[in-house]
Ligand SMILES: *[C@@H]1O[C@H](CO)[C@@H](O)[C@H](O)[C@H]1NC(C)=O
Ligand SMILES: *[C@@H]1O[C@H](CO)[C@@H](O)[C@H](O)[C@H]1NC(C)=O
Ligand SMILES: *[C@@H]1O[C@H](CO)[C@@H](O)[C@H](O)[C@H]1NC(C)=O
Ligand SMILES: *[C@@H]1O[C@H](CO)[C@@H](O)[C@H](O)[C@H]1NC(C)=O
């Protein structure tokens with residue numbers, strides 16, 4: 238009797254698995270994730286062996302561009318290049334709203350960024366279909382009602398929504414396009430980083446698909462949506478859901494969610510963003526290489542103030558470019574003569 242019930246459960250499980258894989262594969266027209274290759278008979282050969290690792294979608298890194306632009310800045314290109322170099326065995330997918338149609342291969346726009354990124358075999362550009370990404374999540378109804386022309390912070394808000402939906406549906410690593418990756422991030426699961434003692438940030442997220450915490454974040458997004466408040470759906474959302482999840486106001490790892498210290502991803506607080514544009518003699522860079530996995534450049538601060546980078550000045554940002562995105566850096570150097578200021582974002 239037990240044996241029959243067991244086989245029945247196994248059949249149900251196998252069926253559920255194939256539906257799940259089919260469902261995921263349909264989104265964005267992705268033909269198949271690597272995990273699709275898991276052989277079903279391995280699960281139903283009756284050996285009773287435990288699965289060494291269940292469905293794991295951690296092998297992918299995601300970036301998102303929610304505006305229509307396709308001519309990316311040096312910093313943006315550097316960010317994707319650094320992720321591609323740090324994860325040679327992962328697909329680094331850049332979802333872009335400005336890519337027409339589903340046939341991304343032939344639709345690649347021509348720009349220096351695309352020509353650099355296309356030299357990395359693990360970088361993929363895919364069209365971003367928001368309605369499809371938000372389908373079967375709480376964001377579906379919110380997006381259907383959204384009047385985009387009335388949104389004060391449309392692109393940031395869409396970007397906040399996209400990262401939660403990507404993590405929930407696919408799992409993997411999400412990165413903002415102003416993060417420079419210093420080390421491989423694949424060991425992180427269900428993790429995010431502190432930007433200060435009282436705030437977590439979503440420029441880096443690493444979650445498994447269908448994670449309960451991410452599910453709560455999606456629900457909070459629609460339940461407490463306030464488009465006019467900067468960051469309300471971003472760091473503030475992650476922070477309030479985490480506080481509720483942990484039942485405490487001191488932010489720390491709890492209930493399966495890992496909260497990483499500031500140095501891991503935000504070693505330089507946004508108030509000190511100018512440090513990236515100061516000449517670096519080596520000790521700060523060495524410290525970052527020792528204690529950080531990636532650095533968030535706070536694009537909004539430097540772009541908003543029109544800050545440029547002087548080529549050959551050896552500011553911290555230039556040293557990071559030279560080391561972690563040498564292809565972008567070499568292009569930048571060709572574009573700008575020594576001692577010229579370059580717009581990097
Ligand atoms: C069943 O699958 C397991 C792992 O997938 C494998 O090690 C084992 O040899 C298989 N047994 C049979 C009888 O095919
Ligand atoms: C991209 O193009 C837009 C419009 O043509 C322009 O305003 C912007 O500065 C360009 N950005 C970059 C990084 O070249
Ligand atoms: C990357 O994506 C391609 C197709 O999009 C797929 O064939 C390949 O297996 C993927 N590789 C990894 C490591 O995920
Ligand atoms: C969206 O907002 C614009 C500008 O306020 C308005 O003209 C338009 O009618 C609105 N669209 C819908 C579908 O409500």
Ligand SMILES: *[C@@H]1O[C@H](CO)[C@@H](O)[C@H](O)[C@H]1NC(C)=O
Pocket residue numbers: 421424
């Ligand atoms: C990931 O974790 C494994 C096991 O703890 C360790 O051996 C490996 O070096 C780690 N990889 C990276 C890139 O940190």
